[in-house]
Amino acid sequence: MEVFICIMVFLFGICLGSFYSCIGYRIPNKISTVRPGSFCPHCKEPLKWYMNIPLFSFIFLKGKCAFCKEKISKMYFIIELLGGILFLSSYLYFGLTKEFFITITLISMLLVTIVTDFKYYYISDRVIIIGSILILGIYLYYLGFKETLFFIASAIIMFLLMWVIKILGDKIFKKESLGGGDIKLMFPIGLTLGLINAVTSLLISSSLALILSLIMLKKNEENIVPFGPFLLIGTISMLILSYNGISLL
Numbered sequence: 389m390e391v392f393i394c395i396m397v398f399l400f401g402i403c404l405g406s407f408y409s410c411i412g413y414r415i416p417n418k419i420s421t422v423r424p425g426s427f428c429p430h431c432k433e434p435l436k437w438y439m440n441i442p443l444f445s446f447i448f449l450k451g452k453c454a455f456c457k458e459k460i461s462k463m464y465f466i467i468e469l470l471g472g473i474l475f476l477s478s479y480l481y482f483g484l485t486k487e488f489f490i491t492i493t494l495i496s497m498l499l500v501t502i503v504t505d506f507k508y509y510y511i512s513d514r515v516i517i518i519g520s521i522l523i524l525g526i527y528l529y530y531l532g533f534k535e536t537l538f539f540i541a542s543a544i545i546m547f548l549l550m551w552v553i554k555i556l557g558d559k560i561f562k563k564e565s566l567g568g569g570d571i572k573l574m575f576p577i578g579l580t581l582g583l584i585n586a587v588t589s590l591l592i593s594s595s596l597a598l599i600l601s602l603i604m605l606k607k608n609e610e611n612i613v614p615f616g617p618f619l620l621i622g623t624i625s626m627l628i629l630s631y632n633g634i635s636l637l
């Protein structure tokens with residue numbers, strides 16, 4: 389039975405990963421997330437059902453469109469695989485707890501944001517709103533209204549805090565210091581972790597982003613590091629730490 393649940397969670401992660409890489413491409417390009425069905429972004433030819441099976445189609449088609457032979461971005465394959473692996477890992481780690489449901493919500497936000505923020509420097513409002521509603525629902529279900537109020541207050545404070553940091557940053561650096569999406573993301577992050585742990589996760593995220601930006605600087609690449617994915621990775625890391633009773637501040 390346990391093995392069966394693991395396989396189901398893995399498949400669920402792969403299928404959602406496939407959906408997330410699709411909407412990650414569609415939202416920034418202003419294409420409806422429902423219609424039309426899947427198509428090749430290069431030749432616009434609609435895909436047949438067997439060209440649309442997560443992971444397998446990419447392997448069978450050898451990473452190329454069956455119609456125009458244009459290469460399919462490896463990102464789709466990676467996001468699908470990541471979805472499966474990360475969903476399964478969270479299940480194995482947390483079991484069917486509230487942490488599991490919150491983690492897969494955050495992973496979902498992360499997978500869409502990896503596509504939109506790395507490719508288009510864009511974080512979708514819809515992702516933030518739907519993610520926040522889901523996390524709120526999970527807390528209300530598990531903790532009740534009174535305890536959830538603390539997390540709602542934390543979410544609002546984190547959002548305002550980041551906003552103040554942005555205004556100060558813009559003044560000091562005389563250019564846009566933080567993107568609007570990064571500020572809005574603080575809402576679901578504060579909601580997930582509560583105030584203190586959310587501040588800690590911000591420190592983890594900033595350190596990770598700084599390391600990547602230094603590596604990119606060394607390679608002389610364009611030094612714009614999308615912050616959104618790091619904020620979510622920091623949040624998931626902090627969730628795991630606090631689950632184990634570890635808090636850094």
Ligand SMILES: [Zn+2]
Binds near residue numbers: 430454
């Ligand atoms: Zn094509």
